[in-house]
Amino acid sequence: MSASTQIPGNSYLSDPDVQLMLLVKQGDDEAFAELVETYQDRVISIFSNILDDPSMAEDLAQETFLRIYRARSGYEPQAKFSTWLFHIANNLVSNTRRKKKYRKEIQFGTGDTGPLSTRPPEKNLAEKSALMPARMLDKDELQKMIRQAMETLNDKQRMAVLLNKFEDMSYADIAETLETTPTAVKSLLARARENLREYLENYVQM
Amino acid sequence: MVDKLIRLTSEQRSSFVAYLDGELDEQQSRQIENLLAQNEVARHDMESLAATWELLDEMPRVKASESFSQKTMETLQLENREFSLQDQPWFQQSKRIGTLLLGTVLVLACGVLGFVAARSLPPSAEDVMIRNYALLKHLDQYQEIGSTEFLDRLQRSVEWSRRPANPRERDAR
Numbered sequence: 309m310s311a312s313t314q315i316p317g318n319s320y321l322s323d324p325d326v327q328l329m330l331l332v333k334q335g336d337d338e339a340f341a342e343l344v345e346t347y348q349d350r351v352i353s354i355f356s357n358i359l360d361d362p363s364m365a366e367d368l369a370q371e372t373f374l375r376i377y378r379a380r381s382g383y384e385p386q387a388k389f390s391t392w393l394f395h396i397a398n399n400l401v402s403n404t405r406r407k408k409k410y411r412k413e414i415q416f417g418t419g420d421t422g423p424l425s426t427r428p429p430e431k432n433l434a435e436k437s438a439l440m441p442a443r444m445l446d447k448d449e450l451q452k453m454i455r456q457a458m459e460t461l462n463d464k465q466r467m468a469v470l471l472n473k474f475e476d477m478s479y480a481d482i483a484e485t486l487e488t489t490p491t492a493v494k495s496l497l498a499r500a501r502e503n504l505r506e507y508l509e510n511y512v513q514m
Numbered sequence: 515m516v517d518k519l520i521r522l523t524s525e526q527r528s529s530f531v532a533y534l535d536g537e538l539d540e541q542q543s544r545q546i547e548n549l550l551a552q553n554e555v556a557r558h559d560m561e562s563l564a565a566t567w568e569l570l571d572e573m574p575r576v577k578a579s580e581s582f583s584q585k586t587m588e589t590l591q592l593e594n595r596e597f598s599l600q601d602q603p604w605f606q607q608s609k610r611i612g613t614l615l616l617g618t619v620l621v622l623a624c625g626v627l628g629f630v631a632a633r634s635l636p637p638s639a640e641d642v643m644i645r646n647y648a649l650l651k652h653l654d655q656y657q658e659i660g661s662t663e664f665l666d667r668l669q670r671s672v673e674w675s676r677r678p679a680n681p682r683e684r685d686a687r
Contacts, residue, residue, distance in 0.1 A: 337587070337590075337591070337594075340587075340590070341583065341587055344583050344586055344587065345583055348578040348582055348583055348586075349575070349576070349577050349578050352576050352577070352578050352582075353575050353576045353577075356574075356576040357573060357574075357576075362576060365576060366578065366579065366582060369578070369582070370582070370585065370586050370589065373586050373590075374586070374589065374590060374593070377590045377593075378593075447572065450569075450572050451572055451573065451574055454569065454570060454572055454573055455573075458573075469570075472535065473567070473570050474575075478537070479532070479535070479537050490537075494528060494531070494532050494537065495528055497531050497532075497535070498527065498528035498529075498530075498531045498532070499528075501531050501563055501566065501567065502527065502531075502563075504566050504567075504570070505562055505563055505566040508566050508569055509562055509566065511569065512562060512565040512566055512568075512569055
């Protein structure tokens with residue numbers, strides 16, 4: 309079966325995943341299974357790195373795919389498939405964060421003063437091992453430090469970093485995913501990477 | 515020599531990241547390359563940015579569980595089945611008839627409930643007066659007589675039973 313609903317001059321049609329999605333639109337569930345197979349690890353990895361909760365990462369990844377499937381009948385290729393997919397994933401992260409924050413506020417009230425909030429524990433850990441070069445840390449410790457460094461970024465910066473690093477996305481595609489401009493992405497990533505460098509410079513081997 | 519250690523502007527620093535990502539145009543790239551050639555601080559900055567970026571390769575790449583794809587497909591097939599059932603014309607018609615039937619039953623039930631409620635309520639003072647209107651109309655006369663014993667006797671008397679039924683005939687006599 310081939311996708312017959314091609315829009316003349318649409319540059320996104322050269323994206324093979326867009327072609328698969330057009331097949332899904334025509335009722336081809338096997339094409340959708342192929343898309344799930346292609347993207348499942350990548351989407352789960354993004355969720356897992358942002359939310360630090362593997363089981364929630366799978367749930368959200370499944371919800372991402374279900375949302376795409378539900379939108380199949382009205383699908384028109386207006387971006388690369390991956391851009392669309394990660395845009396949905398980013399919205400889900402924002403919603404989840406909002407719900408979590410709301411639950412936290414209900415649980416603890418809005419005040420953030422108190423003995424537990426005076427100094428984040430990860431800060432202590434980072435300072436304790438600040439003098440250790442990367443070669444002296446084992447893989448687990450290094451991963452822990454990187455995770456903590458990533459936690460110093462806000463959600464938008466983190467998503468931009470992950471898309472840039474692991475999805476190899478251009479600034480234009482990241483901008484489309486995060487609903488912002490390429491110039492904003494440029495400064496978002498510059499700030500994020502500067503933060504990461506400050507946090508991790510003691511662990512890099514130069 | 516002074517140029518080699520000159521501090522970088524924030525604009526230059528932010529362009530470093532874009533340079534590493536290959537997001538600068540040719541002219542901007544050349545500017546950065548010239549800066550790197552002349553400035554030691556810039557070189558160090560660029561190297562540490564690149565090294566930190568490489569360090570992120572150590573981040574764990576989580577894999578989906580083996581059943582993830584199967585579970586996702588099963589969930590959407592289930593959704594699909596629900597949707598396709600709802601799309602059937604017979605389902606739509608049954609739904610319409612069901613709604614209509616339910617509405618009728620509800621209206622009837624409300625009627626019956628209303629009737630039962632009205633019957634079970636104690637009569638008001640006005641209802642009692644309306645029901646006993648005939649008695650109330652002549653209440654003054656009944657009170658003047660004082661006792662019904664006389665009336666009973668009168669009703670049983672022969673004269674009373676012989677009286678003409680029509681009042682006009684009685685007057686003519």
